[in-house]
Structure formats: structure tokens, C-alpha cells
Amino acid sequence: DAELLERRGTTIGPYSPLFYRTPRHFVHGEGVWLTDAFGRTYLDAYNNVPQVGHANPRVAAAVAEQIATHNVHTRYLHEGVVNYAEELLATFSPELDRVYFTNSGSESNDLALRIARHVSGNSGILTTDFSYHGNTLTLAAMTTGLDVSEPFGEHVRRFTIPDLDHAGGRGEPEVLAEALAQVAEAIASLQEAGHGLSAVLVDPSFSTEGLPRLPQGYLEGLAALVHDAGGLVIADEVQSGLGRLGWAWWGHQVTGLVPDLVTMGKPLGNGFPLGGVVTSQAVMDSFSSTNMYFNTFAGTPVASAAGRAVLAEVHERGLVQRAADLGERVRARLAEIEAEHPLVASAKGRGLFFGLELVDADGAPNPELAKAIVERLANEGILISRIGPHDSVLKIRPPLVITAEQLDVVVDTLSRALHEAAPLPVGAGA
Numbered sequence: 293d294a295e296l297l298e299r300r301g302t303t304i305g306p307y308s309p310l311f312y313r314t315p316r317h318f319v320h321g322e323g324v325w326l327t328d329a330f331g332r333t334y335l336d337a338y339n340n341v342p343q344v345g346h347a348n349p350r351v352a353a354a355v356a357e358q359i360a361t362h363n364v365h366t367r368y369l370h371e372g373v374v375n376y377a378e379e380l381l382a383t384f385s386p387e388l389d390r391v392y393f394t395n396s397g398s399e400s401n402d403l404a405l406r407i408a409r410h411v412s413g414n415s416g417i418l419t420t421d422f423s424y425h426g427n428t429l430t431l432a433a434m435t436t437g438l439d440v441s442e443p444f445g446e447h448v449r450r451f452t453i454p455d456l457d458h459a460g461g462r463g464e465p466e467v468l469a470e471a472l473a474q475v476a477e478a479i480a481s482l483q484e485a486g487h488g489l490s491a492v493l494v495d496p497s498f499s500t501e502g503l504p505r506l507p508q509g510y511l512e513g514l515a516a517l518v519h520d521a522g523g524l525v526i527a528d529e530v531q532s533g534l535g536r537l538g539w540a541w542w543g544h545q546v547t548g549l550v551p552d553l554v555t556m557g558k559p560l561g562n563g564f565p566l567g568g569v570v571t572s573q574a575v576m577d578s579f580s581s582t583n584m585y586f587n588t589f590a591g592t593p594v595a596s597a598a599g600r601a602v603l604a605e606v607h608e609r610g611l612v613q614r615a616a617d618l619g620e621r622v623r624a625r626l627a628e629i630e631a632e633h634p635l636v637a638s639a640k641g642r643g644l645f646f647g648l649e650l651v652d653a654d655g656a657p658n659p660e661l662a663k664a665i666v667e668r669l670a671n672e673g674i675l676i677s678r679i680g681p682h683d684s685v686l687k688i689r690p691p692l693v694i695t696a697e698q699l700d701v702v703v704d705t706l707s708r709a710l711h712e713a714a715p716l717p718v719g720a721g722a
């Protein structure tokens with residue numbers, strides 16, 4: 293692997309850091325399992341691209357069959373493409389009945405911002421103060437959760453997502469009022485600067501932000517402020533979508549955010565590049581009647597075959613409800629860990645998307661412990677990661693096909709690793 297690492301560094305470059313102190317080199321996948329070049333298997337409790345399992349046979353067969361038949365861009369008629377559009381839109385509420393296909397989350401968000409700018413006639417954008425929505429020029433100018441040298445856009449304002457686990461003794465109504473006042477202030481600042489508001493772009497689960505626990509009514513209040521200012525609400529479902537949060541297909545349906553545009557990526561094609569923007573007929577008519585949108589590789593017959601196979605898997609295996617049921621079970625166990633371990637500040641998330649927030653003895657964020665636990669679990673054959681503004685929230689987000697027993701292994705190993713890395717003080721945890 294040292295030679296491969298060297299070759300990677302002198303071609304792809306060393307600046308896209310690999311996960312782990314000892315980089316992992318996978319050569320095979322199946323379900324929740326990944327096998328490395330040394331024949332060691334890992335339980336993947338992190339990746340959400342293989343939503344219906346690594347190397348899913350149905351997706352592989354659908355792609356192979358269509359690519360061996362023909363593949364053309366979407367300016368020719370193809371029944372599979374239209375079938376996919378219909379099947380995908382059937383998972384949304386009736387008002388969201390039009391779709392643009394893309395190849396990635398970045399393309400989806402870039403297009404959604406462009407549409408919002410056109411429809412609203414404004415240029416200002418709201419984003420949270422720790423988020424990532426993609427790699428285009430527009431998105432780089434509004435990135436707050438990663439290092440980018442692109443100057444922060446003069447037409448962008450950031451706001452903080454409230455977290456009841458960090459309320460500092462304030463009550464829920466107070467946290468809510470303060471958070472919404474901050475949004476109103478950001479909108480007023482955009483208006484004063486002459487930008488107006490085109491859109492707020494948010495992930496309904498706020499995953500990059502560390503899965504905060506929101507006050508009741510926050511998302512409704514946020515959407516109302518945005519609409520009152522003439523802006524559109526864009527729900528970035530790259531992480532929260534396709535059953536991830538349980539109970540419903542899309543994160544906004546679970547959290548209560550009512551969007552004008554929904555952007556999608558990662559899990560849609562289970563590894564085949566496929567993304568999209570879903571919106572209403574009125575929004576599509578407004579934008580597309582004067583804006584040609586064409587995207588060579590997006591929503592081709594092959595991409596649609598992948599997308600249809602993924603939807604069929606989620607439907608037939610009941611993965612949305614399963615995510616809810618399994619998630620409840622895991623959340624109960626994580627709450628136990630939170631109660632017994634002084635360095636676990638809060639258990640977060642829902643469906644099959646969990647966070648465990650780690651602190652030090654003084655209650656400050658503990659990225660060192662989080663890093664040590666992520667490394668330790670990898671050495672024990674389990675993949676997880678970490679998120680949040682301090683990188684101190686453990687991130688557990690397995691393929692939806694994970695079983696209850698496999699989740700038990702993840703939580704048991706995590707619990708053991710926490711106790712061994714940071715033993716309970718004598719007398720604690722009884």
C-alpha cells in the first residue's frame with residue numbers, strides 16, 4: 293500500500309486526505325461489508341452512497357443490462373427515464389411534481405440556487421454557519437464547514453442552527469426566539485445591501501452541523517421568514533434523503549420543513565452518479581420557460597435504471613420503516629451510553645443517522661477522543677466518522693440494509709471503546 297499511496301500522491305495529489313492514520317484499501321463490497329486488500333472485512337456503519345448495500349446485485353444487473361443495450365442523453369425519448377421520474381416523484385407530496393436530473397449533490401444545489409435566483413428575482417442566500425453543500429464556484433463562495441479560499445460571497449449571510457443540547461440553561465421558547473431573530477437579522481442585512489433574498493439552503497437533518505436538537509417550530513418559523521422575504525426554501529437531501537431518517541422517504545417530510553425545491557445526490561444511484569432537483573410545476577415553468585437546462589450524463593437510461601433499482605429495493609425491503617424501527621432501538625441504547633458515560637454529552641439523530649457528542653471533563657468539545665474512537669473502531673473492523681463544528685460528534689450512518697444484530701455489534705463495540713479510551717471515574721456509572 294505504501295507504493296500505491298506514493299503513486300496516488302504524485303498523480304491525484306496529496307491534498308485530498310485519506311481517512312485513517314493507516315489508509316484503508318478496499319477491494320470488495322457486499323451489503324454492509326467491505327473487504328480490504330489484505331482480506332480483512334469491515335462493517336460499514338458510515339457510508340450512505342450504498343444506501344441499499346455495497347455492490348447491490350439488483351442495481352448492478354440493471355446498470356449492466358441497460359449499458360449493454362444503449363445509453364443516450366435525455367433529448368431522446370426513453371420509457372425507463374420517464375418511469376423513473378414518475379416513480380421518484382411518487383415519493384414526494386403532490387405539489388412537488390417536477391424533476392431535473394443531475395449527476396451530483398453539487399450540481400443539484402447549484403441548479404436549485406440558480407432557479408431560486410430566477411424565480412425570486414433576488415440574489416441573496418442564507419446558509420448556516422457550519423455547512424457544506426458542494427464544490428461549484430457558487431457553493432464554494434458559501435461554504436462554512438470546510439477550508440476553501442474562495443472569498444465568502446457578499447450576497448451570502450450565515451446563521452446559527454439552535455441546539456437544545458447547547459441551550460446553556462435557556463428554555464426552549466427563548467432558544468427558538470433568539471434563533472429566529474438571528475435569521476430575520478440576516479435577511480434584513482441582505483435587503484439593506486440590495487441583494488434581497490433568493491433562498492435559504494439547508495440540510496433538513498443539519499448533518500454537517502452535528503445533528504442538532506431543534507426547538508419545536510424552528511423549521512416552520514425559518515420557512516415563514518424566508519417566504520415573507522420573497523425567497524425560496526431549498527432542502528438539501530443529499531444526506532437526509534431516501535429513507536435515511538426513517539418514517540418517510542425524505543428528511544423534510546420527517547422534520548416538517550416544507551421546501552420549494554429539494555436537492556438530491558449521494559444515495560440515489562447507490563454509487564452510480566445520479567442526483568436531481570425536485571420542485572413544483574410553477575417553479576419549473578418560471579425557470580425553464582426562459583432557461584435551457586441540459587446535462588449530458590444526467591438521468592440517462594443507465595442512470596435511470598440504477599435509480600429505479602434503488603427505489604425498488606427500498607420499497608420491496610421496506611427500508612424506510614425499517615430505518616425508523618431499527619433507529620428507535622439504537623437511539624435507546626445510545627441514550628443509555630449518554631446517561632452512564634460522563635464524556636458523552638448527548639445522543640443525537642433519528643432513523644439510521646446517529647450522532648454521539650463527546651466532551652472532555654470540563655464539558656468542552658472533545659475532538660481528540662472522537663478521533664481516537666473512530667480510529668479504534670476501524671482497527672476493530674467498524675467504519676464510522678465524526679462531524680460537527682468541532683469534529684467532536686461521532687457519526688453513524690450505515691447502509692439501510694444493516695440488521696439489528698449488526699447494529700448491536702456497532703453499539704457494543706462503541707460502548708466498549710468509550711469505556712476503554714476514557715474509563716469511568718471510580719463510583720460513576722453505577
Ligand code: PMP
Binds near residue numbers: 396398427495528557
Ligand atoms: N450537500 C451535502 C449535505 C453533502 O453532504 C454533500 C457531499 N458531502 C454535497 C451536498 C455535495 O454532493 P456531491 O459531493 O455529490 O457534489
